Amino acid sequence: MLNTIRSTGQALAAVLCLAAAGTTPAAADSASTCDVNAGLRVWRQCASCHTNKPDVQDKSGPNLHGVVGRKAGTVAYKKGFSAAMRAANLVWTPATLDRFLADPAKTVPGTYMVFVGVPDAAERAALICYLSNGVTR
């Protein structure tokens, strides 16, 4: 019974992933002291499930455009957030993102984000830099 329910969404997610993989990085944006380009390399681990482009349909995970400063579990998201994320009562700041991305399942037990995390602190810092700068590549 479960088999019949799950396939359409997954096929769509796969197509969206392929589309995202085709986008080409443009020249460096914004003058910032943190390393957006290093962050972009780490972001590739996220991009199979997330987009950070504004006004495009979310993938299997929610759209992360403008995530810094946003309350967890509040953006429009067609699949719907887990009860855990909705109840997490977190605002996404560099500090809370760092904690979540180090170990998603430990920080928000019951999250639907099935991802092991980014264990390297420098990689997380670069990734959070990337997410904070509104870069969409």
Ligand code: HEC
């Ligand atoms: C396997 C797919 C997958 C991968 C890979 C993934 N995520 Fe997620 N992410 C999700 C899903 C699904 C959710 C929704 C979680 C929930 O509702 O509990 C989510 C939620 C989030 C949220 C909370 C968003 C909000 O508005 O509250 C953040 C932040 C986030 N992910 C960041 C990342 C980053 C950064 C990476 C890369 C290091 C990443 N994710 C990798 C699937 C994924």
